[in-house]
Amino acid sequence: MTIEEVKKILQGHLVVGSDLSYEVHSAYGSDLMSDVLAFVKNHVLLLTGLINPQVIRTAEMMDIRTIVFVRGKKPTQDVIELAQQKNMIILTTSYSLYTSCGLLYQHGLRGEEEANELALPR
Amino acid sequence: MNLHYHVDGDAFIAAGEASSQVKKVLKQLGIAPHTIRKIAISMYEAEMNMVLHANGGDIHVEITPHKICITLKDEGPGIPDLELAMQEGYSTASQEIRELGFGAGMGLPNMKKYSDELSIRSEVGKGTEVEIIAWLP
Ligand SMILES: Nc1ncnc2c1ncn2[C@@H]1O[C@H](COP(=O)(O)OP(=O)(O)O)[C@@H](O)[C@H]1O
Ligand SMILES: [Mg+2]
Numbered sequence: 081m082t083i084e085e086v087k088k089i090l091q092g093h094l095v096v097g098s099d100l101s102y103e104v105h106s107a108y109g110s111d112l113m114s115d116v117l118a119f120v121k122n123h124v125l126l127l128t129g130l131i132n133p134q135v136i137r138t139a140e141m142m143d144i145r146t147i148v149f150v151r152g153k154k155p156t157q158d159v160i161e162l163a164q165q166k167n168m169i170i171l172t173t174s175y176s177l178y179t180s181c182g183l184l185y186q187h188g189l190r191g192e193e194e195a196n197e198l199a200l201p202r
Numbered sequence: 203m204n205l206h207y208h209v210d211g212d213a214f215i216a217a218g219e220a221s222s223q224v225k226k227v228l229k230q231l232g233i234a235p236h237t238i239r240k241i242a243i244s245m246y247e248a249e250m251n252m253v254l255h256a257n258g259g260d261i262h263v264e265i266t267p268h269k270i271c272i273t274l275k276d277e278g279p280g281i282p283d284l285e286l287a288m289q290e291g292y293s294t295a296s297q298e299i300r301e302l303g304f305g306a307g308m309g310l311p312n313m314k315k316y317s318d319e320l321s322i323r324s325e326v327g328k329g330t331e332v333e334i335i336a337w338l339p
Contacts, residue, residue, distance in 0.1 A: 114306030117243055130303045134250070137218035138303075141225070141242040143235070158215060 081105075081189045083146060083169055086125065089183050090148065090173035096160055097169030104146055106195035109181045113138040120144070124192050127180050131155045136162045145169060150177045203227075203265040209249060211258030214302070220261050221246040224272070231265070233338070241270055241336050244316040247309040248274045248332045254299050255279070256330060272334040280326040288314065 084100040086092065094100070104125040110116055111129050116138050120126075127148045128135055136159060139147055145168050149155060152174040155163075163170050173180055185191070193200060205227065207220035225242045245261075252259045256278020264271045281287045288310050295305025314320050319335035 111303060112306050113303035114308040114312075117247060118306075118308040118312050128303075132302055133215045134218060134302060134304070137222065137246065140222060141218075141239075141246045143239060 081125075081184070081187065083171070085187070086146075086148065086184065086189075087171055089187050090171065090175055090180055092148065092171040092173040095149075095155065095170045095172055096163040097167075099169060102146065102169055104189065106192045107181070107184060107189050108192045109177050111177070116142065116144075120192055121198060122192060122196050125184075125189070127177060127184075129153060129177050131159060133159050133162055135159075136166060136168065139168065140166050147171070148173060148180060150175060150180045203231075205261075205263040205265075207261040207263075209252055209258045209261060211253055211256070214253065217250060217253040218246055221249050224263055227265075228270070233270075237336060237338070240316040241272070241334070244313040244320070244334050245272050245274075247313050248272070248334060250304060251309055251332075252276045252278070252330075254295065254304060259329075268338055270336045270338065274332045274334075275329065276331075277329040280328055280330055281322070281324040282326050284322060284324060 081104055083102045106122060107125040108120050109127040113134055120142055123143055125146045126139055126144050127150055129151050131149050131153045147170050149172045209220055221242055225238060228238045252274055256276035259276030262273045286292055290311045291307040293305045293307035299305040317334040318337045321333045324330040
């Protein structure tokens with residue numbers, strides 16, 4: 081799914097980046113960066129309600145390039161600048177985490193563990 | 203090659219900057235992406251622990267053709283029961299830390315999982331020293 085499609089489905093706004101043709105193949109939704117660091121294995125689209133700079137840092141460590149901030153949260157200028165430096169693509173949406181994930185799933189974007197056939201954590 | 207970083211305990215925004223720098227250097231050196239990712243995750247977890255639990259500290263990185271060795275040293279409160287701290291889900295993080303998306307108690311297990319060798323020495327009241335080693339093929 082392209083970022084263009086993600087943006088349309090979530091009625092989102094692009095706040096960082098310009099490459100709308102960039103493609104994502106799976107997604108992960110979480111407000112816990114510790115879980116992202118522990119369980120994500122691939123270059124997912126990350127959906128989160130957290131907007132602090134450590135979200136960008138976490139994404140950077142994991143080679144995640146695309147983030148959606150949900151629930152109408154607006155990142156501050158320092159977070160935006162950090163994401164720009166890292167060449168990321170950031171969208172915002174008014175939908176909640178649950179609804180955002182549900183809408184993308186409905187349109188065929190599968191979860192990280194499903195798309196990549198990972199074992200589920202016990 | 204040797205690299206040094208001082209990590210400020212009060213600067214949550216800057217936390218992770220050292221890991222970010224090291225990741226950049228490893229990329230420039232042409233280290234395999236898979237190896238870089240492993241090192242980046244374990245170093246970042248350790249750096250965040252230093253900021254969140256120990257009020258900052260110092261990081262020393264040694265890169266040779268055979269291995270990457272990252273030592274993180276702090277003068278924080280130390281870890282009273284290391285075996286307990288290594289368990290998944292164990293955390294003493296405050297509500298404040300949890301609201302920032304950390305404190306799930308996955309950091310030390312993650313560091314173990316993503317490093318080739320992990321050794322931790324800690325003394326209550328003195329501080330903690332974490333050594334992460336990745337062997338290069
Ligand atoms: N550098 C450190 N100094 C003091 N205590 C630490 C340090 N690193 C880890 N700890 C202790 O070990 C616990 C588990 O660490 P970790 O697995 O990273 O989980 P988390 O950081 O989410 O709490 C922490 O909650 C803390 O009590
Ligand atoms: Mg931790």
